[in-house]
Amino acid sequence: MASLHTEPLITLENIHLTRHGKRLLDDVSLLVMPRQIVTLIGPNGAGKTTLVRVVLGLLQPDGGRVQRAGDLRVGYVPQRFVVPANLPMDVDGFLLLSGAGDARQRQQVLVDNGAGDLVRSPLRALSGGEMQRVLLARAMLRQPDLLVLDEPAQGLDVQGQEAFYALIARLRDTTGCGVLLVSHDLHLVMAATDEVICLERHVCCVGRPEDVGVHPEYRRLFGRDLAGLAVYRHHHDHHHDLHGNIVPDKGPEAAAGGQRDE
Numbered sequence: 001m002a003s004l005h006t007e008p009l010i011t012l013e014n015i016h017l018t019r020h021g022k023r024l025l026d027d028v029s030l031l032v033m034p035r036q037i038v039t040l041i042g043p044n045g046a047g048k049t050t051l052v053r054v055v056l057g058l059l060q061p062d063g064g065r066v067q068r069a070g071d072l073r074v075g076y077v078p079q080r081f082v083v084p085a086n087l088p089m090d091v092d093g094f095l096l097l098s099g100a101g102d103a104r105q106r107q108q109v110l111v112d113n114g115a116g117d118l119v120r121s122p123l124r125a126l127s128g129g130e131m132q133r134v135l136l137a138r139a140m141l142r143q144p145d146l147l148v149l150d151e152p153a154q155g156l157d158v159q160g161q162e163a164f165y166a167l168i169a170r171l172r173d174t175t176g177c178g179v180l181l182v183s184h185d186l187h188l189v190m191a192a193t194d195e196v197i198c199l200e201r202h203v204c205c206v207g208r209p210e211d212v213g214v215h216p217e218y219r220r221l222f223g224r225d226l227a228g229l230a231v232y233r234h235h236h237d238h239h240h241d242l243h244g245n246i247v248p249d250k251g252p253e254a255a256a257g258g259q260r261d262e
């Protein structure tokens with residue numbers, strides 16, 4: 001069933017989060033609309049999973065505002081799912097555990113996710129790529145308005161990752177859900193992504209993938225750039241020194257607390 005929402009599915013404004021004296025999120029804002037694919041990208045320890053946990057309502061921020069659309073249904077695909085060694089369960093039993101859908105719906109959602117032939121496969125026997133499709137099917141069984149995926153294609157080979165991201169885009173097209181995706185690799189998600197947010201505890205840059213891919217902050221964090229246009233949006237009141245430290249800008253816009261486009 002297609003999502004009926006037209007308003008933002010989730011809005012995060014100026015989120016601050018500190019744990020054990022460590023600032024994990026610093027003034028982070030994001031918004032996901034229906035049918036929009038937003039990709040969070042950033043180096044290890046940048047706070048991507050922390051932000052996802054705020055989106056899922058598992059972590060309460062210390063400051064800022066979280067607003068969810070009414071009756072928002074969220075589907076979640078984790079980085080990976082470790083199957084207990086002696087779990088005598090097939091894929092259909094695993095989907096049954098999620099508590100949604102009858103047998104016909106469970107079969108259909110597997111077909112929709114390119115895993116139609118796995119319904120009777122033992123969970124233990126699945127390859128990494130098959131397991132991720134089953135996890136995606138489990139999330140889609142909830143008919144989510146918002147699909148949240150935390151590095152869902154980690155461990156897949158390049159072709160497997162491309163196919164997986166294409167599948168996510170197809171699910172977005174057919175169901176109208178919004179998607180929040182965590183990824184390490186902008187190259188692979190590029191074709192499927194509407195907006196990229198580059199995170200390093202704070203938002204370093206935000207925009208379309210071809211713009212973020214040539215942004216100096218992206219290149220600093222990832223050491224490379226994407227071929228494409230050199231037009232980017234950079235909502236910053238600071239820059240980073242050669243060691244990556246944050247240095248406040250001293251221009252009139254920064255002094256006035258404004259944002260600037262570079």
Ligand SMILES: Nc1ncnc2c1ncn2[C@@H]1O[C@H](COP(=O)(O)OP(=O)(O)OP(=O)(O)O)[C@@H](O)[C@H]1O
Pocket residue numbers: 019020022024042043044045046047048049050051
């Ligand atoms: N409860 C906590 N208390 C203190 N530090 C924490 C806590 N939870 C996470 N961290 C730290 O916050 C930082 C961000 O972690 P997070 O898992 O959000 O990063 P990430 O961007 O998802 O990284 P990765 O790409 O490696 O998965 C890490 O340095 C982590 O050790």
